Amino acid sequence: MKSELHLCLVFSVFLTTLPQLDGTAIPNSKQERKKVLILGAGAAGITAAMTLYDQGITDFLVLEAQDYIGGRIKSVPFAGKNIEEGANWIHFLEEKENPLLPLRDKYNLTGYLSNFSDFCMRNDSGQDVTDLRTYSEWKKVSEKLFAMGKKRGEEDHPPRDMPVSVALKLLGWISDTPAKKTLSWFDLDFEYGDGEKGTSLNNMGFPPEKDFFVTDQRGYWTLFSDFYKSFQDKILLNKVVQKIRYSNDSVTVVTAGGEVFSADYALSTFSSGVLGSSFIMFRPPLPKWKREAIYRFRPVYFTKIFLKFPYDFWDDHEWIMHASQKPGNFPTFYDLNRPGFFPGSNLLFTVVTGDEALRIEKQSDLKTKKDVMDALRKMYGNTIPEATDIHVSKWSQNPFVRCAWTDPVVGTSWGHYENMSGRLRNLFFAGESISDEYYGYVQGALFTGRDKAVEITNCIKGGACKAYKPAKEEI
Numbered sequence: 001m002k003s004e005l006h007l008c009l010v011f012s013v014f015l016t017t018l019p020q021l022d023g024t025a026i027p028n029s030k031q032e033r034k035k036v037l038i039l040g041a042g043a044a045g046i047t048a049a050m051t052l053y054d055q056g057i058t059d060f061l062v063l064e065a066q067d068y069i070g071g072r073i074k075s076v077p078f079a080g081k082n083i084e085e086g087a088n089w090i091h092f093l094e095e096k097e098n099p100l101l102p103l104r105d106k107y108n109l110t111g112y113l114s115n116f117s118d119f120c121m122r123n124d125s126g127q128d129v130t131d132l133r134t135y136s137e138w139k140k141v142s143e144k145l146f147a148m149g150k151k152r153g154e155e156d157h158p159p160r161d162m163p164v165s166v167a168l169k170l171l172g173w174i175s176d177t178p179a180k181k182t183l184s185w186f187d188l189d190f191e192y193g194d195g196e197k198g199t200s201l202n203n204m205g206f207p208p209e210k211d212f213f214v215t216d217q218r219g220y221w222t223l224f225s226d227f228y229k230s231f232q233d234k235i236l237l238n239k240v241v242q243k244i245r246y247s248n249d250s251v252t253v254v255t256a257g258g259e260v261f262s263a264d265y266a267l268s269t270f271s272s273g274v275l276g277s278s279f280i281m282f283r284p285p286l287p288k289w290k291r292e293a294i295y296r297f298r299p300v301y302f303t304k305i306f307l308k309f310p311y312d313f314w315d316d317h318e319w320i321m322h323a324s325q326k327p328g329n330f331p332t333f334y335d336l337n338r339p340g341f342f343p344g345s346n347l348l349f350t351v352v353t354g355d356e357a358l359r360i361e362k363q364s365d366l367k368t369k370k371d372v373m374d375a376l377r378k379m380y381g382n383t384i385p386e387a388t389d390i391h392v393s394k395w396s397q398n399p400f401v402r403c404a405w406t407d408p409v410v411g412t413s414w415g416h417y418e419n420m421s422g423r424l425r426n427l428f429f430a431g432e433s434i435s436d437e438y439y440g441y442v443q444g445a446l447f448t449g450r451d452k453a454v455e456i457t458n459c460i461k462g463g464a465c466k467a468y469k470p471a472k473e474e475i
């Protein structure tokens with residue numbers, strides 16, 4: 001109750017600090033009205049802008065809250081290298097239609113094909129507990145699990161969804177040892193951002209088979225660098241959208257700085273974390289069917305921690321798994337010191353997900369370094385050197401992202417997918433969280449940005465431009 005009251009107070013302060021937030025009156029835009037406003041300059045927004053431009057629609061602006069282009073694709077300097085804070089792998093290399101592959105080849109992007117079976121496993125007493133028999137048992141079970149998920153997703157989409165934990169039991173697998181929990185973590189939490197209990201069987205499908213880990217010092221975003229060369233001046237940085245008013249013939253947005261922009265159409269590319277946070281005030285308020293879809297496509301958390309050491313002391317394997325008594329306690333380390341990565345760098349990379357990711361992202365890097373060192377000392381003994389530097393990605397703390405990616409809750413139907421993607425009058429939606437097939441991945445952002453820009457172009461050019469009728473949830 002107390003926190004609700006606090007929220008109310010914060011909200012009313014927020015209301016009074018924004019110009020003309022409610023009612024029918026809204027400040028007149030001093031800017032010339034545009035054909036399209038694109039909200040957000042991540043992969044989805046930039047792809048949408050390029051698609052409009054290529055189709056001859058040049059009267060648009062891209063409004064981006066942060067001071068850079070790329071959103072969740074961002075490389076930062078660390079210990080003499082540029083490392084990726086967000087997306088790192090190009091997934092689905094086995095798919096011929098993958099649009100990222102020709103771009104990777106065009107820029108000759110350097111990287112490494114991850115080998116997920118090159119691993120060892122250590123426990124909290126430092127013993128090597130690599131057990132290939134349990135691993136192969138897990139691989140057989142997980143293959144069946146993914147096949148079951150794919151089949152049900154295609155043929156038996158709700159009402160009969162179930163958590164993966166139930167499906168695993170049906171397949172005869174129980175994660176009842178630290179080693180088994182770690183194997184399950186690697187295929188579920190590491191891939192989907194949630195574990196056995198939270199992951200929906202019907203929505204999981206097949207995991208990517210071949211993944212390319214980008215090490216290129218120009219950064220992952222290089223793939224998109226040519227997309228906006230012709231219209232860089234249309235991308236306005238540091239424009240924090242706080243209010244969106246949408247109707248059947250226009251969309252007006254108000255920024256934190258009080259600037260007002262309007263256009264015939266707008267495309268939101270905000271993450272599920274932002275959409276579900278009430279940071280943006282929509283007028284009229286989002287209808288229930290849209291809000292339900294947004295809450296179902298919930299944000300998940302994945303924290304990347306890079307460590308620099310004076311020398312390399314770890315096992316000679318690509319992946320060093322940690323079968324800890326404490327679940328989620330730095331379950332895997334990725335050896336970046338290897339040939340193909342950053343040889344001689346003495347860099348190690350670890351990941352935490354879910355609540356552990358939220359905990360780590362809130363605390364100081366010093367405390368995180370201590371937590372990782374405690375885990376590594378259990379695995380390798382007290383004589384290992386202290387890490388000399390650390391970098392922790394903190395996307396959950398970034399008000400313009402608030403998550404790593406999106407994962408649908410158990411029981412989410414195709415109707416919810418459609419409602420997540422459906423337009424509200426002249427306000428369209430794109431981004432990773434809107435994709436029915438590639439949510440969570442860079443591809444999802446790219447495909448939805450492209451497709452929604454085509455829809456908007458049709459509307460502008462007088463082609464098919466149907467209003468959206470909310471889908472039945474049970475389909």
Ligand SMILES: Cc1cc2nc3c(=O)[nH]c(=O)nc-3n(C[C@H](O)[C@H](O)[C@H](O)COP(=O)(O)OP(=O)(O)OC[C@H]3O[C@@H](n4cnc5c(N)ncnc54)[C@H](O)[C@@H]3O)c2cc1C
Binds near residue numbers: 040401430433
């Ligand atoms: C740690 C991490 C690891 C990942 N690893 C991979 C991976 O290996 N492979 C993979 O394929 N994908 C990965 N992803 C997911 C991938 O990065 C995203 O799916 C993709 O980049 C999303 O692009 P987007 O355009 O949909 O959203 P975003 O990149 O989030 O773009 C939205 C933009 O909107 C802006 N914005 C937000 N609020 C406002 C506002 N109020 N006003 C104006 N602008 C605003 C944001 O600043 C942002 O630039 C990872 C993500 C994270 C965080």
